Amino acid sequence: MKSASILFNNYSVKMPTRKHRNEVALFMTKVNDLLFPDKDEEENATSPVKDKKEKWKILIVDDEADIHRITKLAFGNFEFENKSIEFLSAYSGKEAKKLMEENKGIALVLLDVVMEEEDAGLKFVKYLREEAKNGLTRIIIRTGQPGQAPEKKVIIEYDINDYKEKTELTENKFYTALVMALRSFRDLLEIEKSKADLYQLMQASDRFVPHAFINILHKENITQINLGDHVEEDTTVLFLDIRSFTRISENLTPLENFAFINSLFSYLEPAIIQQGGFIDKYIGDSVMALFFGTSDKAVSASITMLKNLKNFNQERKQAGKIPVDIGISLNSGVVALGTIGFNDRMDCTAISDVVNTAAKLEKMNKILGTQLLITEATLDRIENKKNFHFRRCPISTAAV
Template identity: 45%
Template sequence: MQEEQLSKEELLLEIEKLRQEVENLKREKTDLEILLETTSLHSDSVEAELHDKALEAVREGEAKLAQFLEAIPVGVAVLDATGKPYYANRAAVQLLGKGVVPSITVYKIPDIYQLYVANSPHLYPVEELPISRALNGETSMADDIEVHQGDLIIPLESRGTPIFDSNGKVIYAISVFQDISDRKKAEAERQRFTNELFELNLNLEKALDAELELTDAYGRFVPHQFLYFLGYESIVDVKLGDQVQQEMSVLFADIRDFTSLSETLTPEENFKFINAYLSRMEPAITENNGFIDKYIGDAIMALFNGEADGAVQSGISMLQTLADYNQQRQNSGYVPIKIGVGINTGTLMLGTVGGQNRMDSTVISDAVNLASRIEGLTKEYGVQMLISNQTFSRLHNPADYSIRIVDQVKVKGKSEFVTVYEVFDSDPPEVREGKLGTLKRYEEAMLLYHQKSVREAGKLFEECLQKNPEDRVSQIYLKRCRDWRSLLKDF
């Protein structure tokens, strides 16, 4: 029969009550002994009367203590100073399976009462039992004791307390213990729940990691920034037809004469070359707050949100990176490559297109088409990088860059003329210095040209070329001026 289980605080309170009762009994006994000593000078009748009263008081105290011990709902066992069992209350007998066995000593207690270390086949070490430690004057507690009664196993929590005489010598050792089956079951249930919760969290973390891996993997095909603009965190949330309008700068970069170059390479060499080139260009874009929307063969299309400076700085960085790459190629015996960079800024639509079984992210806008066509103009004007007037006007401070106007052109599919500018920060040092040194004269020549003063403009372009013979744009305009003058002569 399982007794009511007490909390640790309640158990300690019961032990304190027990200690008080024992101390009171000791004091009563001492008082009676003193009284008997003081009566030694009285008559035999008086002494006998006092002796009887003293014995009666002792018996009443013992009966009161026994009544108290039998009433408490926890087991109480007492050893005398020699380590022999002295007393066990009713609850102790039920828990231990037997009462006092006076013929044994403390060393036999684990074997006689079948006390084991919890969850093991080993008898509990006698020196670790709280009641044994109490004989040594220690107060201790243990909750890893099990009583084996045949097939029944009862887990116990036990506390040992020493009782001292007036000289500080241990005269009794008291052990108070109770069945903690319910507590152990609750702890096991809590541990099981904790393990299940841990496993659930672990599975959840694995699922989240798998989703992140999936998103990262898809991020190599659909940029994370694209998902961000659409308002999603995961690729699995994207739906066909999702779209958003955004003002962005669009950068196109393309390798010059790639077809001729690729014809000299095997398919494997082509892929190695393309990946070597593209892997070097990517950081120049991402480090300037851009992202690659797509690769179109050897061409790169990148998008930049916010100010146009990120796109322009990215283009400069790409061309500077290309110069270092070309040096490595030349050192390895390969021919250098050239690229053109075109940038435009405007409103565009980002979204998903396709069908139920195959869809792709894309950008649709005249701004995108114009950026591609501006990149194509770099070949015509013999420059590395051109930007539109829309990009130029959105630069935070155009004076931070080496820029000059190139032309007003009417590109295919556009009815209005578009002003394009050359950004030549990444030109070879001697070419860049030549353009900077003739910039004022060049701008005057361009102004005169557009005012149709071709003779004066031509002279200034000639002066530019004298100081900077590699200036392809000045060469083009000088030819235009001469052609125009020849045309006027014919009339």
């Protein structure tokens, strides 16, 4: 049978086994009369505080009810960094799992080893760290039977944060362990928050500097990019322009103009991303995108955008608005991709005659009454020409 101990004022009083419950009850009555003569004070120490002040959540996992009671009495008025304690009680490993699932943000688990099973506490550690993937909550093992779980073996094989024998754990030692565990939990929370903030920052940076651009420069993240970094890649450059935008925008407020452009691009941009391209830049009502390798994906993305435009215009028609038209051009060749500007303000861009030709070619859509023009260079880089239909334009620089 197991034995427990009472911790108070630096004394460790060993409790009888569970075979002698009557003796335990009598003993506890004497301890209470001696140390806690005011019953109201005892109730205030153990009853939950009704204010909304933030608290440290500590889960006591032990099948000895006396351990729960004495722990709460001894540390009912404990505060760390202006936060008091909210104690939760579980009397088995199974109950502990349930409470962990129901209560978020538990800072510390005070864990017995031998409960419904000889290794119930150790099984709970495995569950918490490996199944629940909880690496934040601190775990202090308090055992009255160190022979069942030797300290050196447990501290190496199980992801716990401290190991205490109940018979040696004075109030002062317990206080120190408590503060260290809560401080550790607080620091881990701050690290997790910093990681989350950094992740959000990296996600936000991807919206301004495409991750594909960072990859093409052979960098892992934006912090590694320096002014002048560049590479040369065989690239298909896509230019897209909104037709008659000036006429449309004249009848819109600045806010409505932004809403219109963003709404249209939300229909068009996904086709570029789905085909492995990325937006190099937005130029007012125009878009420049880049594709690497063969030109098949750039052509597919262009055709998909024209199909999506029909859906966009259908919605505009239902709203009583005039339809919108776009022109797209593609040109392919070796392009220099890199950073320009100065140390305090850099931009990523693509520089080449390939880019200039693609921009000029897009304007030919107006003259020819077309929506999509591609150059011979792009046509030559299409691997599966049978997937598309082309016709020659009456100019020597383009094919559609």
